[in-house]
Amino acid sequence: MPDLTLTPxxxxxxxxxxxxxxxxxxxxxxxxxxxxxxxxGETALEAAVKAAYGTGTPAPGASILSKDGKARxxxxxxxxxxxxxxxxxxxxxxxxAAALGQAGYCTDQTGVWAALEISxxxxxxxxxxxxxxxxxxxxxxxxxAARTVMEHMGAFxxxxxxxxxxxxxxxxSAKSFLHAVELSVRNTA
Amino acid sequence: xxxxxxxxxxxxxxEFVYKGDVTLIDRPDWQAEDAAEAFHDYLYLRDNPAxxxxxxxxxxxxxxxxxxxxxxxxxxxxxxxxxxxxxARERGRSR
Numbered sequence: 001m002p003d004l005t006l007t008p009x010x011x012x013x014x015x016x017x018x019x020x021x022x023x024x025x026x027x028x029x030x031x032x033x034x035x036x037x038x039x040x041g042e043t044a045l046e047a048a049v050k051a052a053y054g055t056g057t058p059a060p061g062a063s064i065l066s067k068d069g070k071a072r073x074x075x076x077x078x079x080x081x082x083x084x085x086x087x088x089x090x091x092x093x094x095x096x097a098a099a100l101g102q103a104g105y106c107t108d109q110t111g112v113w114a115a116l117e118i119s120x121x122x123x124x125x126x127x128x129x130x131x132x133x134x135x136x137x138x139x140x141x142x143x144x145a146a147r148t149v150m151e152h153m154g155a156f157x158x159x160x161x162x163x164x165x166x167x168x169x170x171x172x173s174a175k176s177f178l179h180a181v182e183l184s185v186r187n188t189a
Numbered sequence: 190x191x192x193x194x195x196x197x198x199x200x201x202x203x204e205f206v207y208k209g210d211v212t213l214i215d216r217p218d219w220q221a222e223d224a225a226e227a228f229h230d231y232l233y234l235r236d237n238p239a240x241x242x243x244x245x246x247x248x249x250x251x252x253x254x255x256x257x258x259x260x261x262x263x264x265x266x267x268x269x270x271x272x273x274x275x276x277a278r279e280r281g282r283s284r
Contacts, residue, residue: 060197060252061196077252078196078254078272132200147251148200148251
């Protein structure tokens, strides 16, 4: 067998660009692990999450940062959440599974999502043409997280700052998603 | 059309997929004597009411939960939205 060296490549090749009022950049070292609650195991998972991350599990439509601020826990559905954290190695799931013990079912989702950070004063103007959610600060508080559809592509929208959002969409259609968002940013700049 | 998701509030109907009559929750016992006939009815026979209709919707572009939506087929007015999980449990199902 020949010696092969595989080099991981983020789905958008580390894209980053500044526009008037808006910055658009791929979050390329973001690990994503889904944690599902075993039937009847809500209390045990809550305790394990508290011990490992110093916080409770997120409420529907919300996300919360871990106590050390390094991981974001995102509500993704009934009895399920996504853990997002910066991690530059292909073993994110093992780390979360070890931290939670047997309290949750962990699935590595890192490779299937493309993550795009969008920030700046023009961010809502660019997103409102694509996103059916109400992203007004009064309706979508900091930390709010929702899964929706943008330009026919499924996407997570997570508000990470006052004018900053993290968007996740399927890595298989990452470039189409980037095209849609970038075009909207250009059109509204 | 806006569907008021019980957990997430008002969401655009484009995020959801229609999945059929709510009677699909009541899957017949496959080991019963009359299983063949029961499954025939389960699969093929539907009421087609002009008025209130209970139906299953799947939040595919959202939190992937199944909902039971009570909708008037004449006016499209939605009067009630429940989690299908809660409805199934009320009917004695374990999940």
